[in-house]
Amino acid sequence: MDINLRNAVIHNVSGNSQSQLRDTIVDAIQRGEEKLLPGLGVLFEVIWQNADNQEQNMMLETLEQGLK
Structure with missing residues (x-):
């Protein structure tokens, strides 16, 4: 069976x-x-794709801080 995970999560x-x-x-x-x-990765992908450059930079800063 061919399941598209992205479509299933979004649906x-x-x-x-x-x-x-x-x-x-x-x-x-x-x-x-x-x-x-x-x-969760699919949800993050949706967030990332709908974020402008400033929002993406904020996410990257948050991620960087969280991984220290």
Whole structure:
């Protein structure tokens, strides 16, 4: 079976409110299950693609600080 992970993740959260999206993200992080990481990656990809250069730089700074 050929499953497009990006499309599946986006389909599952499309139309969700900010609260629902937060709950999805927090739940995935708290569970700590490896199988949820690709879904978080897809959500990050959506954020990155919809961010302007300033927002991307802020994300990179936050990421850099978090990895120190």
